[in-house]
Amino acid sequence: MEINNQFITPMRSWTLEDLRTQRNQRPQESEGATLFKDIFDNVVNNVKVTQADVENKQYLLATGQLEDAHSLPIAESKAAISLNMMITLRNKALSAYSELIKMNT
Template identity: 90%
Template structure:
């Protein structure tokens, strides 16, 4: 009786490199993780930019160079809104993380 070997492929042993879990190697991020990272990075950068604008306008006001006095409270409001948005994003992410932990455990 002859054995047909065309459908049988030998198995090769797994190594840690095949699994993508070698030491100091980060697993590939999913598209959703990259999207969240981009959104969070944009929120952090927006906070930095709006806070820098407030500081610049405060300096200009203190040195008498600010021509429109109403721009400082507007800039402060923008900075407060961007900070609140970043805090809300952080809180939602932590809430989602704790829900995932509850599901897994």
């Protein structure tokens, strides 16, 4: 019976220098981490944009330059929905993180 050593890596002893370099190395971002970061960045930017739109429409209404008064409540609703989505995403991320921490203990 012949053993295929193609997938077997021989073990070697660890040195103190190996452990130091492993601790100092920063882990690479996985594809999932960058995807979550991009999604979270988009959500935060969406909140900023919708809030800026509300502030602009409030200014226009206060100065009498807003022609359609119904656009302000619509903009406020959009801003509230985007803020609620960001808060929900944050809460889900914190919940998932705490579940991961519980798994390690």
